[in-house]
Amino acid sequence: MGHLVTPHSHDSADKTDAALESSSRGMRVLAVSFGVLMVTALVQAVIVGLSGSVALLGDTLHNFADALTAVPLAIAFSLGRRAATRRFTYGYGRAEDLAGIVIVALIAASAGLAGYEAVKRLVDPQNVQALGLVAAAGVVGFLGNEWVARYRIKVGREIGSAALVADGLHARTDGFTSLAVLLGAGGTALGFPAADPLVGLLITVAICFVLRDAAREIYHRLMDAVDPALVAQAERILAAVPGVRRVGSVRLRWIGHALRAEVEIAVRPDASLVEAHAVAVEAEHRLIHDLPRLRAATVHADPDGPDGTDHHTPLLAHR
Template identity: 70%
Template sequence: MSDRHDHGHGHAPHTHDGASGHAHPHDHASGHGHAHPPASSRSSRSSRLRHRLGHLLTPHSHETADKLDSALESSARGMRALWISLTVLGATALAQAVVVAVSGSVALLGDTVHNAADALTAVPLAIAFVLGRRAATRRFTYGYGRAEDLAGMAIVLTIAASAAFAGWAAIDRLLDPRPVTHLPAVAVAALVGFAGNEWVARYRIRVGRDIGSAALVADGLHARTDGLTSLAVLLGAGGSALGWQLADPIVGLAITAAIALVLRDAAREVFRRVMDAVDPALVDAAERALREVEGVRGVGELRLRWIGHRLRAEVAVVVDGEATVRQAHAVAVDAEHALLHAVPRLTAALVHADPAPVPGQTDPHHPLAHHAHA
């Protein structure tokens, strides 16, 4: 890898509201040895000196290799979470299947099927994580990170199918009550199912939030629904032990309602990710960081979007209209650098420098106005 600070000067999509135009994709390919001509002002030089001293105290890097390593590390954590979850849930389902064969419990059979299905949701997520590591191409210019959104949708559909199956099984048992045998073994298997699913749910949700994977969080919520189903089996077994055969289907219906609530939360999270929603607090943090950058007189349109479990940004900043191209570019670089520090999991930003408006002058974006409503 070269030490050249590689700013590919591409053209961002025109938005015609102050953030249009010739944005510079500042993908830091050189770390912090910024090979940019310094601004002529003494204050700018002193600012850069303070910045370099700060780097000595808190070393870090935004080089392309470091970003790639971070992306691979987060994907590796996701893969590790998937395989560990698959192992735990597979062992749980296997243990329950043994009890099903001995007791003939239909309720426990349903729970076993849920656990097996939850373990298999690791497959679409694993595919998504593997795809996310692939480099961008001329067709997929942003890479393959959005494969995680597709995996999240598949998981939501799986949760919906689980809820439908649980509801159907409960209604069928309600219409055709059947006794449950070997109740102690069924109760133990239910506890094993709950413990395994709850552990996996906590683990997946924690890792998913750490690496910013909505799909992994949704998968963790799915595991939690299966844990609730296990508790339904336990409560149903308790009711059967007391001679109340309708206990199992009634509790099953209640758990179906709980699964529907979890489905709502998971679907909302995945839907927001598909629609490029971000936490407004991230936007606030980004705007605060930009306003503190020397040379930035104002912040125009700011956009953040998730691509897999990484963020990208597009922003227009207002700079001195009399600044040279090199000076405006240096401000844009500093602005992107500030964003990389202020916004967690941000990997790149397109920063467009707009000249400060001067009374009597024509809006520099006026030639683009007729495209505004196209």
């Protein structure tokens, strides 16, 4: 009875349908936000050609990069809907983490290109034309990014996709960098032509901060980091299950936008195999229903006693 491992996955039709619907909603968000950001960036690109504003160029490049982040995420959502196989026994949810690496690379590329163009314009100054259009393009960039940010964050939180929420926060930051374009246009209008490339450099710095935050988020996912509050919540849920005398280790990990759990509980030492199994099943059942975004759990039941007895003695050399 010391190794009652009962992986009742709860992969019923309800769970499968919920997972597919989450991915479908994510795909819709990506398609709509891709269209909005591409239109925003194309409008800005036309004005860059008319004005020669390097600050607006930096913002436009960043908006194009932000729109393109929808592509790897869409691929990841599509892969994540595939069933697990004998080779990929946990499914394909990790594709979201790989998409995150691509997103970080795109952000880094936009930062590098924007910085290069700003420094180049400082070394070789050029007049900026159509300042009114430049200012209008900055406003367009802000409005497009803010709308996309709200949409991505709202749906991302509803379906439990950290990648989608992070991408929404990224879009919100992009909106404020778009407003910075107004500073460049205003400075140039007041007779300070260096304002445009200087604002371009400021936008580059802002992109670098976004890059740092995005890289940190992806690093945490790749290292299986979770919010400690989720672990504490899982422990409380398990402790409240009838028949659970003690809660042992609790391990959680994100696989795509779903959580998996591996937990240990202690039951009374004289419980029958059937009784201990029933406690483990109830513990898993409550975890799946009460812990947000949890799709599957494996519960290991140990006898709680007798005192001084170690039921894992054969495994000590392997731990």
